[in-house]
Amino acid sequence: xxxxxxxxxxxxxxxxxxxxxxxxxxxxxxxxxxxxxxxxxxxxxxxxxxxxxxxxxxxxxxxxxxxxxxxxxxxxxxxxxxxxxxxxxxxxxxxxxxxxxxxxxxxxxxxxxxxxxxxxxxxxxxxxxxxxxxxxxxxxxxxxxxxxxxxxxxxxxxxxxxxxxxxxxxxxxxxxxxxxxxxxxxx
Amino acid sequence: xxxxxxxxxxxxxxxxxxxxxxxxxxxxxxxxxxxxxxxxxxxxxxxxxxxxxxxxxxxxxxxxxxxxxxxxxxxxxxxxxxxxxxxxxxxxxxxxxxxxxxxxxxxxxxxxxxxxxxxxxxxxxxxxxxxxxxxxxxxxxxxxxxxxxxxxxxxxxxxxxxxxxxxxxxxxxxxxxxxxxxxxxxxxxxxxxxxxxxxxxxxxxxxxxxxxxxxxxxxxxxxxxxxxxxxxxxxxxxxxxxxxxxxxxxxxxxxxxxxxxxxxxxxxxxxxxxxxxxxxxxxxxxxxxxxxxxxxxxxxxxxxxxxxxxxxxxxxxxx
Amino acid sequence: xxxxxxxxxxxxxxxxxxxxxxxxxxxxxxxxxxxxxxxxxxxxxxxxxxxxxxxxxxxxxxxxxxxxxxxxxxxxxxxxxxxxxxxxxxxxxxxxxxxxxxxxxxxxxxxxxxxxxxxxxxxxxxxxxxxxxxxxxxxxxxxxxxxxxxxxxxxxxxxxxxxxxxxxxxxxxxxxxxxxxxxxxxxxxxxxxxxxxxxxxxxxxxxxxxxxxxxxxxxxxxxxxxxxxxxxxxxxxxxxxxxxxxxxxxxxxxxxxxxxxxxxxxxxxxxxxxxxxxxxxxxxxxxxxxxxxxxxxxxxxxxxxxxxxxxxxxxxxxxxxxxxxxxxxxxxxxxxxxxxxxxxxxxxxxxxxxxxxxxxxxxxxxxxxxxxxxxxxxxxxxxxxxxxxxxxxxxxxxxxxxxxxxxxxxxxxxxxxxxxxxxxxxxxxxxxxxxxxx
Numbered sequence: 001x002x003x004x005x006x007x008x009x010x011x012x013x014x015x016x017x018x019x020x021x022x023x024x025x026x027x028x029x030x031x032x033x034x035x036x037x038x039x040x041x042x043x044x045x046x047x048x049x050x051x052x053x054x055x056x057x058x059x060x061x062x063x064x065x066x067x068x069x070x071x072x073x074x075x076x077x078x079x080x081x082x083x084x085x086x087x088x089x090x091x092x093x094x095x096x097x098x099x100x101x102x103x104x105x106x107x108x109x110x111x112x113x114x115x116x117x118x119x120x121x122x123x124x125x126x127x128x129x130x131x132x133x134x135x136x137x138x139x140x141x142x143x144x145x146x147x148x149x150x151x152x153x154x155x156x157x158x159x160x161x162x163x164x165x166x167x168x169x170x171x172x173x174x175x176x177x178x179x180x181x182x183x184x185x186x187x
Numbered sequence: 188x189x190x191x192x193x194x195x196x197x198x199x200x201x202x203x204x205x206x207x208x209x210x211x212x213x214x215x216x217x218x219x220x221x222x223x224x225x226x227x228x229x230x231x232x233x234x235x236x237x238x239x240x241x242x243x244x245x246x247x248x249x250x251x252x253x254x255x256x257x258x259x260x261x262x263x264x265x266x267x268x269x270x271x272x273x274x275x276x277x278x279x280x281x282x283x284x285x286x287x288x289x290x291x292x293x294x295x296x297x298x299x300x301x302x303x304x305x306x307x308x309x310x311x312x313x314x315x316x317x318x319x320x321x322x323x324x325x326x327x328x329x330x331x332x333x334x335x336x337x338x339x340x341x342x343x344x345x346x347x348x349x350x351x352x353x354x355x356x357x358x359x360x361x362x363x364x365x366x367x368x369x370x371x372x373x374x375x376x377x378x379x380x381x382x383x384x385x386x387x388x389x390x391x392x393x394x395x396x397x398x399x400x401x402x403x404x405x406x407x408x409x410x411x412x413x414x415x416x417x418x419x420x421x422x423x424x425x426x427x428x429x430x431x432x433x434x435x436x437x438x439x440x441x442x443x444x445x446x447x448x449x450x451x452x453x454x455x456x457x458x459x460x461x462x463x464x465x466x467x468x469x470x471x472x473x474x475x476x477x478x479x480x481x482x483x484x485x486x487x488x489x490x491x492x493x494x495x496x497x498x499x500x501x502x503x504x505x506x
Numbered sequence: 507x508x509x510x511x512x513x514x515x516x517x518x519x520x521x522x523x524x525x526x527x528x529x530x531x532x533x534x535x536x537x538x539x540x541x542x543x544x545x546x547x548x549x550x551x552x553x554x555x556x557x558x559x560x561x562x563x564x565x566x567x568x569x570x571x572x573x574x575x576x577x578x579x580x581x582x583x584x585x586x587x588x589x590x591x592x593x594x595x596x597x598x599x600x601x602x603x604x605x606x607x608x609x610x611x612x613x614x615x616x617x618x619x620x621x622x623x624x625x626x627x628x629x630x631x632x633x634x635x636x637x638x639x640x641x642x643x644x645x646x647x648x649x650x651x652x653x654x655x656x657x658x659x660x661x662x663x664x665x666x667x668x669x670x671x672x673x674x675x676x677x678x679x680x681x682x683x684x685x686x687x688x689x690x691x692x693x694x695x696x697x698x699x700x701x702x703x704x705x706x707x708x709x710x711x712x713x714x715x716x717x718x719x720x721x722x723x724x725x726x727x728x729x730x731x732x733x734x735x736x737x738x739x740x741x742x743x744x745x746x747x748x749x750x751x752x753x754x755x756x757x758x759x760x761x762x763x764x765x766x767x768x769x770x771x772x773x774x775x776x777x778x779x780x781x782x783x784x785x786x787x788x789x790x791x792x793x794x795x796x797x798x799x800x801x802x803x804x805x806x807x808x809x810x811x812x813x814x815x816x817x818x819x820x821x822x823x824x825x826x827x828x829x830x831x832x833x834x835x836x837x838x839x840x841x842x843x844x845x846x847x848x849x850x851x852x853x854x855x856x857x858x859x860x861x862x863x864x865x866x867x868x869x870x871x872x873x874x875x876x877x878x879x880x881x882x883x884x885x886x887x888x889x890x891x892x893x894x895x896x897x898x899x900x901x902x903x904x905x906x907x908x909x910x911x912x913x914x915x916x917x918x919x920x921x922x923x924x925x926x927x928x929x930x931x932x933x934x935x936x937x938x939x940x941x942x943x944x
Contacts, residue, residue, distance in 0.1 A: 069211070072225040072253075072496070082188075082501030084204065085211040122220040195709075273827050294829035295700075295711040296781030303780065304825070317829065319711030363711055386708030387716070 005161075006151060008172035011134065014150030015044070018132050019051035021148050026099055029056040031127060033091040033098045035068040037116055040105035042067050043167035044134060048103060066090045068102070068123075073115035088119070095124030105163040107133035107149070110142035135174055137161050190302045190311045191494050193320040194368035199344060202329070202371055205493050207341055209330050212496070213489035216252070226255035229499050232285040234276065235314075236262040236292040241460060242314050245484070246289045246323075249491035255499070258283070273297060277306035285309045287499055295319035310498040318358045324459055325364035327490040329372060331483050332411050335455050346373030349407050353379040353400060353440055354415030354467055355422070355429075357386050361459045362415055366394055379403045379440065383429045399439050404449045412450060413457040414442050414467045433466055444471035455479050514943075515539075516930065517546035521555030521891065523881045525857025531560060533887040536929035540883060551942050553925065553935075557895060561861045563595030563888030563926065564842065565868040565877050567658065567687070567765060568741060568813035570834070571597070571628070574615070575604025580818035580908045582616065585838070586625035587906040588816070590933035592838040593890035593923025596869070596877050597626050597816075601633035602663040608633035608644035610652035617654035625933045629872060632656040634675045634686060638664045643675060650682035657873040660687035662741055663788075665723060667693050672727060676736035685763075685871060687739040688727050690748070691789065695719035700829060702775040702790040710778060712828065715790045717745040724748050728755035728762050737761040739871055742815055744770045744789040746799030753808045763810040763871050766800045768844035769835055769913060771812075773797075777913065783824045783831030784902075784913045787817070804863060805854040811868045814841050818909030836907045840900055842892055843919030850894070851920055857892075865890075887930035894921040896936075 006014070023029050029052050036045030049061035069086035077083070091098075102116050113131060120129060132148035137155045155161060155176065164173045188201070197205070215223060231250040233243050243259065250257045260280075273292075280288055287310040290298050295317030302311035315321040333340045336348055350369055356362040356378055369376050376394040378385065389396065397403035417436065422429045430436050447456060456468075456478045464470050473480060518531040523541075530543035532550070539545060546552075566589065572580035580588075582599070589597045599616055601607035607616060613630035620628020632649040636642040638661045649656040659679060666672045666688060675686050696719045701707050703714020724740055728751065731738040743749060743764050752764045769787060774794050777785040785791060803809040817834025824831050845864065849855045855863075869878025879885040897920050902912040924936035932943065 072215075072223045077225065077500045078502055080502050082497055085208050085496070087211060088214065118224065122223070123218060272822070272825075273830075274825055292827065294827040296829075297827040299781050300827050317711055318713075360711060363709075387703050387714060388705035388708040391705050392708070 003176050004173050005176055006174035011172045015047050016051055018148040019048050022101055023055055029059045031099045033064050034101045034103055035066045037104045038067055038069055038086045040163050040165050040168055041103045043165050045103040063092050068116055068119055070115040070119050073118045095126045097127050100126040100129045102131045105134050106161050107136040107146050108139055110140045110144035113144050114142050134163055135161055188497050191322050192299050192302055192313045194322045194325045194364045199371050205326055206330050208493035209490045212492040222252050224254050226253040226499055229255045229286040230284055231255045231257050231287045232280050233259045234288050234290045239291055245487045246491050248488050249495055253492055253495055274306050277301055281307035287312055289314045291315045293317055315360055319360050320364045321360040322364050323491050323494055324361050325368040327483055327487045328365055329368055330486050330490050331479050336410050344372040348410045349375040351377040351379055351403055351409045351412045354417055355384045356380050357384045359415050377403055377407050381430050400446055409450055411455045411457055417463055417467050437466055441467055442472045443469040447472045515547045515550040517543050517550045518553045518555040519543050521558045521560040523560045524861050525559045533927060533930040536887055538883055538885050538887050553939050553942055559857050559892040559894055560881060561890045562865040562878055562881055563890050564593045564864045566594050566597040566814050567868040567872055568815050569597040569599055570817045571599040572818055578820050582619045583623050584908045586623045588838045590625045590926045591906050593842050593926050594626055595888045595928045596874055598629045598631050598658055598872055600662045601631045602638055606633050606637050608636050610648040613649050613654040613656050614652050630654050630656055632659045634659045634661045634666050640668055646679055650684055657684050658687055659684055662689045665689050665691040673730050676731055677734045680736055685737050685739050687741050689741050690720045690723035692719040692723055701778050702792050706775045706778060717747055720745055720789055721747040721751055724751050728760050731762060732760045740764040742767050742789055744792050746796045749799045749803035749808055765811045765813040766804055766809045767815045768837055768841045771800050771848045772844050781828045783828050784911055786831050786833055787835050788833035801854055811863045812845055814838050818907050819911050820909055824911050835913050836909055836911055839905055840914050843922050846894060846921045847919055887927055889927040890923050891925040892921055893924045896921050898922060
């Protein structure tokens with residue numbers, strides 16, 4: 001079974017709200033940098049940066065955005081086929097003393113964010129690290145929480161949440177699959 | 188990938204994946220903290236039956252920067268020098284829980300033997316076997332060429348480039364590894380060597396052959412010239428008679444400033460080291476702005492990090 | 507085998523002699539007493555020979571038994587048993603033992619030990635030069651006149667490369683009708699050689715053993731033999747050029763004979779990819795063109811015989827890196843199957859030719875008067891039965907040899923020797939016939 005949970009306009013509204021919350025929480029955008037976690041955290045980070053720039057004209061959206069590939073920090077490398085390593089690019093000013101907002105599409109077990117925090121530690125010493133996600137589907141396995149959430153989405157563990165974005169997939173949508181019919185299956 | 192034994196085993200996609208991974212590894216080496224936790228808990232054994240401090244420390248640095256534990260096992264002063272067989276050494280390493288063995292051996296095929304004989308189960312990384320292969324050297328050479336000579340390197344091969352390998356191809360594992368990899372990546376290879384230092388059957392290798400560096404420079408637009416090390420003693424001593432004298436070799440095959448200036452403006456000068464200055468290459472060529480010889484060394488660490496990552500990071504038994 | 511070591515008469519019924527003549531063989535008191543089962547004594551053991559090829563007992567001109575010196579690899583006993591299982595009734599044991607078989611004492615020791623075991627006739631080969639050193643002729647006369655009656659002399663494993671030494675040896679053995687069996691390998695052209703020099707060696711980075719290193723010595727030696735009027739035998743021909751030179755020499759009337767090995771007739775240098783030392787042999791595995799030339803040469807008579815070059819080595823000498831491994835392969839038990847596969851089943855030669863190249867001519871080169879005789883009444887009862895339909899897959903450890911270094915593991919062969927009789931006594935019988943002896 002497939003269901004579309006968020007459409008394009010829902011995603012746009014959620015991101016706009018998060019952008020405002022980021023500015024609000026940090027009393028402006030002067031020390032904000034955004035780090036997107038590939039693949040889909042990256043376009044989300046760019047969209048957030050543009051929205052922040054729309055409110056705060058001094059904020060250079062392109063220069064304040066980076067990509068944080070966390071492959072080499074994962075704790076499950078030995079349980080999966082070898083992953084390709086993506087690029088990590090930092091904002092021009094680096095991470096030292098900045099407020100780093102990590103951006104990802106789906107917030108699930110927390111292990112990705114744990115890896116990202118380890119990676120950040122090797123790249124600089126930010127003033128603070130905050131987390132923005134489009135969807136929080138629950139089932140945390142580590143004591144990690146999000147600061148900014150687009151949509152809280154209660155799910156079963158067997159379900160699969162897919163975030164589709166214009167930049168990577170040609171459309172904006174959040175879908176959930178495997179609901180109900182997987183419940184009776186033993187895996 | 189389970190093992191890295193020969194560049195002949197690499198498809199174009201495999202090779203590009205290693206080079207792309209190397210790029211990311213190289214990027215991490217510009218950071219203040221260069222150590223990554225990726226291979227924490229893995230054990231890499233450097234098993235060197237032949238002295239090569241350069242290669243050993245390059246692999247050691249690569250493994251350590253990925254947080255692997257490194258055990259150095261040199262032939263000298265160990266049980267190996269007391270006549271222990273490769274098999275018994277392998278069984279010992281297996282018992283010690285080696286996840287990967289980086290092997291340098293004087294015998295061609297030793298790495299493949301270690302990987303396929305059932306003596307041990309870990310990954311085997313060939314760091315040079317006799318006169319056969321030295322795949323990470325070829326990969327770091329390709330990485331260096333791609334970086335300098337290809338407009339958008341990531342994801343690209345070396346199509347359209349012409350690379351000259353100059354010197355002793357017969358005894359060179361560097362040449363064998365490079366020729367196979369360069370062909371896979373779409374480059375044209377020109378081998379420049381006296382006929383005495385070419386293997387029988389090279390006409391079937393799919394390379395262009397030239398018997399003088401001047402002729403090669405006349406006939407080809409060479410984007411990268413790679414000088415191979417000449418082992419002086421081996422070449423003219425002991426009745427080997429591969430060429431009459433070092434002086435004659437230098438006259439016909441040495442790279443000096445004048446010959447270097449006949450390369451196109453973007454052309455680069457390479458050497459796998461260690462160099463015989465004054466024999467195959469002059470100081471002017473080796474130290475010129477075109478020379479990427481020192482950079483080859485630093486790229487070696489990134490390429491070896493990539494190889495270790497691709498062999499060791501994934502699930503066991505999954506490609 | 508003790509249960510087989512009876513002196514009861516044997517009658518083989520309905521076998522195909524030489525693959526073309528249906529007859530019975532009655533073996534009594536060491537001779538073929540009759541070709542009709544009707545003449546069989548009442549106490550005779552009966553073997554149903556239907557579908558089997560009967561050949562004069564096979565003779566190997568080129569075997570390494572390793573004793574004395576390397577009993578860890580093979581003994582005269584284990585090698586004799588392996589030979590009997592392969593259908594052989596006689597083997598010529600090469601001289602490169604420790605000590606070298608270069609004196610009458612050593613050759614007599616080998617000869618008498620072979621007799622004691624009694625599974626095959628062991629004819630020692632004498633060394634041409636002392637210690638195979640290539641410089642000082644060994645006392646070939648003493649070996650010829652010893653109880654071992656040595657007629658074949660060889661430094662096999664090494665080449666008699668000095669042309670003067672070779673000339674003198676060729677001349678000297680004429681006085682007792684001996685023959686020099688040359689291991690043709692120019693030592694300078696093969697320094698450090700590891701495999702056939704060609705495309706594959708270039709690929710693998712292994713030092714090459716060029717064909718010319720064999721061919722140049724053969725060319726020299728046939729000319730020397732012509733010059734001094736001697737006979738010369740060339741061991742293990744492996745290249746197309748060698749076959750050409752022998753063909754030319756024979757056309758000139760030079761008294762040369764030549765042998766080919768089963769491994770050179772079946773395998774090529776492509777097998778070396780993978781660096782498994784079981785494929786390391788001297789002379790090395792060559793190319794398909796060379797294999798084809800050996801087949802053609804054996805078919806047209808240029809190559810006189812097939813010999814095994816059975817060369818046992820213990821596991822530790824093969825379970826290592828290629829360059830450290832010993833040269834050589836075992837082959838007594840697989841030879842007839844490979845000849846059938848490559849030559850008979852392909853229509854290149856007949857079973858009558860097999861009798862010639864694996865029994866009659868090797869016996870005649872070695873001057874083994876009691877071997878290679880016709881399957882006829884009154885002749886010595888040296889008989890090999892081959893089942894050409896007993897297909898089997900070679901398992902290197904399932905051998906009577908002490909060593910397991912067969913390169914043929916996993917290869918399917920169409921047939922094999924199922925019974926061997928030396929002077930009427932069964933030295934090997936397939937399990938299916940064992941009941942007949944009880």
